[in-house]
Amino acid sequence: xxxxxxxxxxxxxxxxxxxxxCAASGFTFNMYAMSWYRQAPGKERELVASISSAGSNTNYAxxxxxxxxxxxxxxxxxVYLQMNSLKSEDTAVYYCKARRSSSEYWGQGTQVxxxx
Numbered sequence: 001x002x003x004x005x006x007x008x009x010x011x012x013x014x015x016x017x018x019x020x021x022c023a024a025s026g027f028t029f030n031m032y033a034m035s036w037y038r039q040a041p042g043k044e045r046e047l048v049a050s051i052s053s054a055g056s057n058t059n060y061a062x063x064x065x066x067x068x069x070x071x072x073x074x075x076x077x078x079v080y081l082q083m084n085s086l087k088s089e090d091t092a093v094y095y096c097k098a099r100r101s102s103s104e105y106w107g108q109g110t111q112v113x114x115x116x
Contacts (some may be wrong), residue, residue, distance in 0.1 A: 002026035002105050004096050009110030012086055016114070020081040022096030022107055028073040030054070036081045038092035038112075046096070049081060053100075059094045063089075086114045 008020040020036070035050040039094055049060045049070035058070050071081040093109040 003098040004098060004105055004107035006094060006096055006107045006110040009094060011113045013116050014087060014114055015108055016086050017082070017084045018086065018112060020083065020094055020096075020110060020112070022079045022081075022105065024077045024079070024098060025101075027095065029077040029098070032103075034070075035097045035099065036070060036079075037075040037095045037097060038090075039095070039109075040089075040092040043092075048094070051079065065084045078092065083112070086112075088114050090114050 003025045005023045006020060008018060010018060012018055012052055031053055031083050033050060036048040037045050038048050039045040047061060049059045050063055051057065051070045055072050061066060067085045072079040089113060091114050093111050095109045096107045098105040104113055
């Protein structure tokens, strides 16, 4: 049974930091590229960051470049999103996604709220 379980979402003040985690099970994690997406109320889901299966390549949305860092630990079947210098516009539900060829899996999401 495939599972992606996100954690780490919270209420944080502007300028603060959070680290999200996504624990994977039920598939061969190190063969899948991983991504973080987010969806704010009333907006479409958008890609935040992605990382290749071995972790050698990463990509970021312009809006988070220089503030967010995606990483993975294939020994722990976990992908992370370190978020620094958080802004109110980062408020959203954050989802992780695993992808390999035509196979795609999503987590249930974790809420990040940036507010004073």
